[in-house]
Amino acid sequence: MVVEEKNIIRIVKGTILRTNYGTLGASTSTLIYDEGKRILVDVGHYGTRLRLEENLKNSGLSPNSIDYVILTHLNWDHCANIDLFEKSRIFLHKREWEEGNLFGKEDLATKTFKQMLERMKLSIINDDMFKVTENVYTINTFGHTVGHISVLAKSEKGNIIISGDAVPYYRTIKRGYPDIIFYNRDEARKSVSKVTELKPIKIIPGHGPPFNEKGYIEKDEIEIRLVGDDGEDLILKLNRVGEEVATGPIG
Numbered sequence: 001m002v003v004e005e006k007n008i009i010r011i012v013k014g015t016i017l018r019t020n021y022g023t024l025g026a027s028t029s030t031l032i033y034d035e036g037k038r039i040l041v042d043v044g045h046y047g048t049r050l051r052l053e054e055n056l057k058n059s060g061l062s063p064n065s066i067d068y069v070i071l072t073h074l075n076w077d078h079c080a081n082i083d084l085f086e087k088s089r090i091f092l093h094k095r096e097w098e099e100g101n102l103f104g105k106e107d108l109a110t111k112t113f114k115q116m117l118e119r120m121k122l123s124i125i126n127d128d129m130f131k132v133t134e135n136v137y138t139i140n141t142f143g144h145t146v147g148h149i150s151v152l153a154k155s156e157k158g159n160i161i162i163s164g165d166a167v168p169y170y171r172t173i174k175r176g177y178p179d180i181i182f183y184n185r186d187e188a189r190k191s192v193s194k195v196t197e198l199k200p201i202k203i204i205p206g207h208g209p210p211f212n213e214k215g216y217i218e219k220d221e222i223e224i225r226l227v228g229d230d231g232e233d234l235i236l237k238l239n240r241v242g243e244e245v246a247t248g249p250i251g
């Protein structure tokens, strides 16, 4: 048996929005059903917490019904909601556990966060191609961070990779390495090659819609809202290929 493509679901869609006020990012959370297990790859930060809970609920699930959580790495935008998953087994790579951190450097928040993880059902991975379930493996994709991992799901149509920030969006494939590297550029570059050498039919990245070697295969409309003075918000909708979908005030 293989995992069916329809059983690999972006439960939270990730994006990065660069503005003159700063960067707003949300990481992708991907749900995989394989061999009776429910696996969640990355859990996002507080800005997507309600969305994650709501979308799980709409799929008939709750955090308590997730068997396994795989954290691609410990950057805060991918893991801050982990406290919701106290019943789940959590997988994290040894290098990330030992040297990874929330904000790109060792700090007090990371120390506290790791103390919380220690009290949860944590499994430390030390192998490449670690088997999570029959058709789901973690693969080492170090570089963006010290112990970053991606997830390989063997579907009926071919390999699907949930790449986290080893490949945060499509442009990374063209450039050969991710824009943001906290650990090591050579390793990050090798990790991008490693992902493409697996000839994935689809990559579900950390911060954008799924794509294949030709480009995005979903458009992901983004809605930007400014809170208005009199109850009406100003709204701009864009899709990933840069088309303005809608603009104007809404009630």
Ligand SMILES: [Zn+2]
Residues within 6 Å of the ligand: 025, 027, 075, 077, 078, 165, 206, 207
């Ligand atoms: Zn990220």
